[in-house]
Amino acid sequence: MSYIKLDAISHVLQIKFKILTPFLLLLWISIGISSLFNSASAAEPLVVLTTFSEEPMGALFEEFKQLNPDIPIQVVYRRTGPALKWVKQSSIHPVDMIISSTPTFFRDLDNAGLIVAPSERYDMPPWLKIHDLTKSNKTIALGYSGITIMYNQRYLEKNNLPIPHTWKDLAAAQFSGHIMMSTPNNSGTTHMMVEGVLQQKGWIQGWALLREIGGNLASVSARSFGVSESISRGLVGAGVVIDSYAIDAKYKFDFTNFNYLPNTVILPTYISVTSRGRSKANVEKLIQYFLSTNGQKLISSSAVAKHSLTDASLAKSTQPVINEEVLFNRADIINSLFDQVITYQLSKLQLAWKLIHQAEKSVTISADEQQLISQARLLASSVPISEAESLSLALQNQFMLLSTEHKHTTEIEQILYQWRQKSESQLDQAISLMNSLVSKKS
Structure with a gap:
């Protein structure tokens, strides 16, 4: 009897399943198509690539997300070198918009055909336009920044150090081991700072100043915001940083x-639209938001800490100091040279300048001793190439492969090795001269 009941139930279920199958099939197809569209939409957010750090840049997008909850935004944070490589691999990592203060980065992007002019025209204010080094209709300014010496008041007081105001202050003997900076190879803003020193002071005096400051460095940071973090944490007393990092730190730490x-x-904060972006309409919305009254208020707030396009005070009080053609053409040479004569020579650079500064503190210095000190100072100050060589088209073309193709050719490797060896030899000679001077006095 039980077998008959089971057979009957099975028969009924089979009939119902046959009736429901077309309905279920349509339902499953509908759900599948909906999921496909939803996943495609979720997989294609507005992708913004920036060379700034996550903090304070993260705050720049919060209100826009609230006003446009239907527009997903993905922000990618990269240094300039990896950022350029990321944009070039757009089929793997699609990017819609780029935000940075590094004009050489945008020049490289433009030369590679990776950025385009936005569909709307956005003009920079005339007072900021004179500081624009991209000279391109493919970049838009959303604000700007200046360069500062940031310091930790508690650290300076603890170590009996004065507040530094100039590059020359950072080169003083008393700041030995108390300062930090980043390498221009990893930081576009640091490259701008270094090139600014070289163009203002001249090649010989500029490198002499930079190498003497290098002798005072506690370390070289891989990222520019690492300098402001180290100062805030009391690991060092001072360093040169873009003002947005300094303003953000001051807001958090009153010391x-x-x-x-x-x-x-002056560093405009540039926006650019990529040529292969997939969300151009949403990019326009984001640009218009940045340039709106609310967007400009946010840019000048403590969270983002940049000067808005309504604040001309700093830009108007500063004269342009950079020849952009020199900046662009020898960028890879300057960045590589800095590493060979400062970053990779840090320990010997520290020792050489410590001995030179100690010798210069002596109460009585004879003419012969002064000659030894001057000779050591020259050795520790000089770099392996002249300014004329840095402006050589042949050398510039060789080093351009570093930024465009990320290739170290045999020729480039040999040049870098020669620079490093010559710099090391000069520092060894300077140290030897100062040690001989100590021996004579003892």
Whole structure:
């Protein structure tokens, strides 16, 4: 009897399943198509690539997300070198918009055909236009920054150090081991700072100043915001940083402060639209938001800490100091040279300048001793190439492969090795001269 019941139930279920199958099939197809569209939409957010750090840049998008909850945004944070490589691999990592203060980065993007003019025209204010080094209709300014010496007041007081105001202050003997900076090879803003020193002071005096400052460095940071972090944490007393990092730190820590470097570069914060972006309509919405009254208020807030396009005070008080053609053409040479004569020579550079500064403190210095000190100072100050060589088209073309193709050719490797060896030899000679001077006095 039980077998008959089971057979009957099975028969009924089979009939119902046959009736429901077309309906279920349509339902499954409908759900599948809906999921496909939803996943495609979720997989294609507005992708923004920036060379700035996550903090404070993260705050720049919060209100826009609230006003446009239907527009997903993905922000990618990269240094300039990896950022350029990321954009070039657009089929793997699609990017819609780029935000950075590095004009050489945008020049490289433009030369590679990776950015385009936006569909709307956005003009920079005339007072900021004179500081624009991209000279391109493919870049838009959303704000700007200046260069500062940031310091930790508690650290300076603890170590009996004065507040530094200039590059020359950072080269003083008393700041030995108390300062930090980043390498221009990893930081576009640091490259702008270094080139600014070289163009203002001249090649010989500029490198002499940079190498003497290098002798005072506690370390070289891989990222520019690493300098402001180290100062805030009390690991070092001072360093040169873009003002947005210094302003953000001062807002959080009342014992940090900063001074604007006199007659230094102004850095517009540029936006650019990529040629292969997939969300051009949403990019326009984001640009219009940045340039709106609310967007400009946010840009000048403590969270983002940049000067808005309604604030001309700093830009108008600073004269342009950079020849952009020189900046662009020898960028890879300057970045590589800095590493060979400062970053990779840090320990010997520290020792050489410590001995030179100690010798210069002596109460009585004879003419012979002064000659030894001057000779050691020259050795520790000089770099392996002349300014004329840095402007050589042949050398520039060789080093351009580093940024465009990320290739170290045999020729480039040999040049870098020669620079490093010559710099090391000069420092060894300077140290030897100062040690001989100590021996004579003892």
